[in-house]
Amino acid sequence: MENKVIAIAYEDVTDENGEFPLLKPQSIIAGKGGFIAALNFMQRIHGGKGILLSRVDGVRTPEITIIGAGNSGTAAAELAAAFGNKVTILDISSEQFGKARKVLPANVELLYSNRANIEMCLKRTDVLINCILWPKWRKDHLITREMLKLMKEGALIVDVACDEAGAIETTKATSHDDPVYIVDGITHYCVDNIPSAFSQTATTTLCNATLPYLLEIANKGVKRALIENKYLRRGLTTYEGKLTLEETGLKQNRPYISPEEALGM
Amino acid sequence: MENKVIAIAYEDVTDENGEFPLLKPQSIIAGKGGFIAALNFMQRIHGGKGILLSRVDGVRTPEITIIGAGNSGTAAAELAAAFGNKVTILDISSEQFGKARKVLPANVELLYSNRANIEMCLKRTDVLINCILWPKWRKDHLITREMLKLMKEGALIVDVACDEAGAIETTKATSHDDPVYIVDGITHYCVDNIPSAFSQTATTTLCNATLPYLLEIANKGVKRALIENKYLRRGLTTYEGKLTLEETGLKQNRPYISPEEALGM
Amino acid sequence: MENKVIAIAYEDVTDENGEFPLLKPQSIIAGKGGFIAALNFMQRIHGGKGILLSRVDGVRTPEITIIGAGNSGTAAAELAAAFGNKVTILDISSEQFGKARKVLPANVELLYSNRANIEMCLKRTDVLINCILWPKWRKDHLITREMLKLMKEGALIVDVACDEAGAIETTKATSHDDPVYIVDGITHYCVDNIPSAFSQTATTTLCNATLPYLLEIANKGVKRALIENKYLRRGLTTYEGKLTLEETGLKQNRPYISPEEALGM
Amino acid sequence: MENKVIAIAYEDVTDENGEFPLLKPQSIIAGKGGFIAALNFMQRIHGGKGILLSRVDGVRTPEITIIGAGNSGTAAAELAAAFGNKVTILDISSEQFGKARKVLPANVELLYSNRANIEMCLKRTDVLINCILWPKWRKDHLITREMLKLMKEGALIVDVACDEAGAIETTKATSHDDPVYIVDGITHYCVDNIPSAFSQTATTTLCNATLPYLLEIANKGVKRALIENKYLRRGLTTYEGKLTLEETGLKQNRPYISPEEALGM
Amino acid sequence: MENKVIAIAYEDVTDENGEFPLLKPQSIIAGKGGFIAALNFMQRIHGGKGILLSRVDGVRTPEITIIGAGNSGTAAAELAAAFGNKVTILDISSEQFGKARKVLPANVELLYSNRANIEMCLKRTDVLINCILWPKWRKDHLITREMLKLMKEGALIVDVACDEAGAIETTKATSHDDPVYIVDGITHYCVDNIPSAFSQTATTTLCNATLPYLLEIANKGVKRALIENKYLRRGLTTYEGKLTLEETGLKQNRPYISPEEALGM
Amino acid sequence: MENKVIAIAYEDVTDENGEFPLLKPQSIIAGKGGFIAALNFMQRIHGGKGILLSRVDGVRTPEITIIGAGNSGTAAAELAAAFGNKVTILDISSEQFGKARKVLPANVELLYSNRANIEMCLKRTDVLINCILWPKWRKDHLITREMLKLMKEGALIVDVACDEAGAIETTKATSHDDPVYIVDGITHYCVDNIPSAFSQTATTTLCNATLPYLLEIANKGVKRALIENKYLRRGLTTYEGKLTLEETGLKQNRPYISPEEALGM
Secondary structure, eight states: OTTOOOEEOGGGOOOTTSOOTTTHHHHHHHHHHHHHHHHHHTSGGGTSOOOOSSOOTBSOOOEEEEEOOSHHHHHHHHHHHHTTOEEEEEESOHHHHHHHHHHSOTTEEEEEOSHHHHHHHHHHOSEEEEOOOOOTTOOSOSBOTGGGGGSOTTOEEEESSOOTTSSBTTOOOBBTTBOEEEETTEEEEOBTTGGGGGHHHHHHHHHHHHHHHHHHHHHHOHHHHHHHOHHHHTTEEEETTEEBOTTGGGGTTSSOBOHHHHTTO | OTTOOOEEOGGGOOOTTSOOTTTHHHHHHHHHHHHHHHHHHTSGGGTSOOOOSSOOTBSOOOEEEEEOOSHHHHHHHHHHHHTTOEEEEEESOHHHHHHHHHHSOTTEEEEEOOHHHHHHHHHHOSEEEEOOOOOTTOOSOSBOTGGGGGSOTTOEEEESSOOTTSSBTTOOOBBTTBOEEEETTEEEEOBTTGGGGGHHHHHHHHHHHHHHHHHHHHHHOHHHHHHHOHHHHTTEEEETTEEBOTTGGGGTTSSOBOHHHHTTO | OTTOOOEEOGGGOOOTTSOOTTTHHHHHHHHHHHHHHHHHHTSGGGTSOOOOSSOOTBSOOOEEEEEOOSHHHHHHHHHHHHTTOEEEEEESOHHHHHHHHHHSOTTEEEEEOOHHHHHHHHHHOSEEEEOOOOOTTOOSOSBOTGGGGGSOTTOEEEESSOOTTSSBTTOOOBBTTBOEEEETTEEEEOBTTGGGGGHHHHHHHHHHHHHHHHHHHHHHOHHHHHHHOHHHHTTEEEETTEEBOTTGGGGTTSSOBOHHHHTTO | OTTOOOEEOGGGOOOTTSOOTTTHHHHHHHHHHHHHHHHHHTSGGGTSOOOOSSOOTBSOOOEEEEEOOSHHHHHHHHHHHHTTOEEEEEESOHHHHHHHHHHSOTTEEEEEOOHHHHHHHHHHOSEEEEOOOOOTTOOSOSBOTGGGGGSOTTOEEEESSOOTTSSBTTOOOBBTTBOEEEETTEEEEOBTTGGGGGHHHHHHHHHHHHHHHHHHHHHHOHHHHHHHOHHHHTTEEEETTEEBOSOGGGGTTSSOBOHHHHTTO | OTTOOOEEOGGGOOOTTSOOTTTHHHHHHHHHHHHHHHHHHTSGGGTSOOOOSSOOTBSOOOEEEEEOOSHHHHHHHHHHHHTTOEEEEEESOHHHHHHHHHHSOTTEEEEEOOHHHHHHHHHHOSEEEEOOOOOTTOOSOSBOTGGGGGSOTTOEEEESSOOTTSSBTTOOOBBTTBOEEEETTEEEEOBTTGGGGGHHHHHHHHHHHHHHHHHHHHHHOHHHHHHHOHHHHTTEEEETTEEBOTTGGGGTTSSOBOHHHHTTO | OTTOOOEEOGGGOOOTTSOOTTTHHHHHHHHHHHHHHHHHHTSGGGTSOOOOSSOOTBSOOOEEEEEOOSHHHHHHHHHHHHTTOEEEEEESOHHHHHHHHHHSOTTEEEEEOSHHHHHHHHHHOSEEEEOOOOOTTOOSOSBOTGGGGGSOTTOEEEESSOOTTSSBTTOOOBBTTBOEEEETTEEEEOBTTGGGGGHHHHHHHHHHHHHHHHHHHHHHOHHHHHHHOHHHHTTEEEETTEEBOTTGGGGTTSSOBOHHHHTTO
């Protein structure tokens, strides 16, 4: 603020559909990385049950349950299904089901997320991958510690969303150096920066997404770009020493002004 | 025998791989018809639980277990999977798995048939389709009446093979007029001539398979055809008033002679 | 009205795309059920020609014509194609073709619906499945009784939309108890409540679609829910003793008021 | 013969399944080239009807009939189906159907070849591709000149097998310089060396197939290679001034000896 | 203008998504035709290298690079991939990638278009198909003459967009009569009216797209149709002797008035 | 030998096609495990380049080269292709290509293995997976240390076959504890017992394959089983204190007798 940096937050830039084009690439890589982590931590050499998460004729096909049909969940499901596992995605939105269906193979089950269905899945699943962010204000959990008892011994939870005490009560963030811990016989993988393992791929896809904004800023100057492009402007966080926030109406008594005010629009 | 009819049995003619080219078309139609019967008798209007045997996003995907990875079982699995159900085929032959895999979609599970796997399937399945013939001399059963208790209430058994007291202990043959009965809460469909429902298709495909033999008989005369074509000869049952049987060596003390003897070869 | 019931009609609630989220699940089940009915009534044991509606190598592949590329038509096509039939969907909307193409396999033909194409299809088809609602004010028909003469003897019409004297001139609604009748050699299946055969599946999917609205009503109270959610409000039919109707401007001189007026907005 | 050349004919070398490994690559390229020729000669600029042989939503999908489910026919069908056409292969062998099915997509129709089915196809088809060799001794034809009248005006016949007065009565061999002619309104493409258009691809694949035999000859010397490898020996045509022919027993009174005799085995 | 013709330009009518429904069918046919041209001009008999643009096991799979992921590029990629080639589409829009992904098979590579990626593709590719229109005001090129040196000898450029001195510096429009020329060892195919080769298909699909507008004009009269349908109105070019142009605000000092003014709205 | 153990070697039991039914399951798991190892060791956190081995739109698709189209190679290719990578299998056998083609998706390239093709692949590939056993008597290598210079910096070699100084000159066997080492900038993963990571899956599939032989031995007694089943007998290694070996004719002067002799047949 002192140096009057103009800061634009990646996570607040939207597109015309209200989606987050600068977050989507990382969500996809995180979801894919989540399944790849499961491939590893089910191996005997990494402390798992020694199950190959891939259809092998004659052997019971592994079952994978994914919570959330958004970008991460769909990406995790895509890889899990590609290896021939039985995959179920739980969600509560018919609209998300419709979007996911268009990019997933026919054999991914999209199932309404309610208590009965969650419990049925917990009993069967070899791996549970959580891909929904949990609202910070919620005190309850989707999967409580109690519910871990329903799971098979040696089952694995991969928490891609990785909210501590969020959707999964027993989640605590871990790092690539020490990625897993066990609670009540269930292994938890809760690395909170999965994409860093795939640094080159993540950087390239993030640059692809960022470049159009950079070009607009380079061509027009930052001020005009912010004025003319309302989606970019949504990401504005500091401008000439002022904190800015979209929707300031909802957050009065805070030291924010709207991006439009800051830009003198 | 009095009229000296020359009889060749469809079910005994083999090809060079030891398969039965004149039975295969009916086996395929029987297997497909078995799944179509399941589609019907799971409907509420036909006394079933009102389950549509097809993936519907948001709803639990129905599960279908098929016993036997031969022609019938593979054909039933092909249709059941095409409708988006979760399909498991149980068999004990890796070789059959290999053949079935080439024509089935990736999401059909091929599972080794042992007690643990059968019981796991019985607990989950909405429909069980039996496609293996049971040796006449066996007194035991693959699915005993006791094991029906493992199944969900309202589950359906379709016995395509339809051996009374065979693989399924509780099977009794029924007809298209009165096709189902209930034992211990499990509906049984045991029509022993499924292909007759698809008479036109069955006739055409059977004629396609039979025609090469007819042409050979028409061109050469029946005696020369039988002498020159050992696969056709295997089907010879009566010839000029004599009963004939391949492998008479195993069945001494019976009034059979070998086809070769009958033909004076 | 006397009891001041607050009634919200399923068939009038829309989503932000102008589609009907509470009707869509039933349309899908009706379309799928329509093809399953065709599977049955082409069987010899149910009075049909004995044709198995599934590709059998060596035998002519059955042809299925579907009128309308909406939810029902697409669902019927999905199953008919999954069984390996040759499927043609007739429609007049390029936009519908675009939507249908994304969920259908490549071998479903999407064909512009005009007289020449309809007649070509009638001559070839084994089964005609009608999935378009016919405007009540239209006196003409898409398929007249005269045009039935173009069809093969023993062909089957399944009228999923089931408007009497609608798109199909010869349609009269039937019930699951007595589902078919014959006109000029063509079998007609016109059950007007196909989803009831699949009661469990239909109930589950309908509940999935309804639940978000119920939760909103439960959380906010019905009045605030109706005021804040304009899509729900479109379904309002009676409110505190008053008949309401969206678009009252078009229907003056009737005893309706708009939902907004009724709610005092 | 004078120079005592040792000649081994490509077209007579078999493998252990009785197939011709040195002919197969050319057959595949000829079949693919046959469909590519059809793509061209249906274009308006090359005198055709101006039909794009590829599914275009809204437009009638083109129909392609292929005679023969061997290597050429299957290859032609693979490409024709890949472009989204409706493809029917006619053959009389269930065994060929089984082989073709494993490599073709589900929407290729495999149909028993009899008069009724051929006529049905001739009436509908936009392109007929012939891929069966016709026995030299047969005087009849599969498609007579009379039968061309059944075809649509402007339809195209591509004769990949290209036997003059063979399966197609009206076939006369043409060259790449002047590839088509018209008989009774039907365009005929009968280039008898299709693979030469794809010289680089054809050469590479032929070398791949030939190399193992060359290596064996180089390593062992030609005589020992011929003695030890009975499949190679079947191709022996001249050896040290003698004409050789397998199965000389059937062709007595000719100046041939068997390869084994020639080699002094 | 003298005759007061009412002219509506196909290329200016939009739909509600800002796309051009009357151009799209031709773009698709042009893209498909572009790949079909490549199939031809890689043949030895047409002066090419004799490469069959289709996967042949054992032979290097041909590589096809397509510039632009719009309607033409996607259609070209669809066919090129269907024949089993390795296909890369270059584009700079993540949104276009998302749309293209839904209709393309998984093995088409969608690659961000930058100098490094273009050069990598030029070195590898057998065929380059350009499907992007180049802004008339740009003086630079995407592929300069200098860059042709990166390509393999005998490679082929198909310029579907066919802007002279546009995206491809060396493009000059050609005709179906004399379609190709060579620059620096690289064959160029730059026919500027590819769809005319497929006249029947193109006409049908164009009529399908046009018919709804014709019906609206026929039912309402042209003036009312233009007033009520703003998408149709965007195409208005002359009306009662006046030149009209949408967005006249940007083009002052020209003899245009807006369509709305012309219609007296 | 002292204890007169009857030993039957898994790796010598064949089936009627000359394949090794008791080795095949491990080969498949080794091949799949090889690709999973590549997934890991390309990650930045495990010392790799940070490349996600999965298609991500906008990013260059990773390239995987697999040597050998047998059971291991095909299994590795199946998973690598399922994740959307560009996969090339090098082999010299058209017959292996034919078998592999039936189980692999269309976008796996099967390429004849010669020096030119190997070098082209080495230059491009991100990962090289070796799946061919190298004859013990060969002193040369398929990939010499010199050839590593052709590869990209940071590329990865996974040697599933893991013959020291075999197909890959620079291979030295490693263990799961310390799996990788670097030679000339190329990472090598040469764990010689990959399936042990997937112990549960490997055990189950191995038991499935073994069970029929165990049952035969249990039912008949070991001597009769060995006498009646020539495939099992091929695996006999010691019998009543004698070393046995099939094909003793080729290995004279050794203390072996044939299994048949040992059994007194």
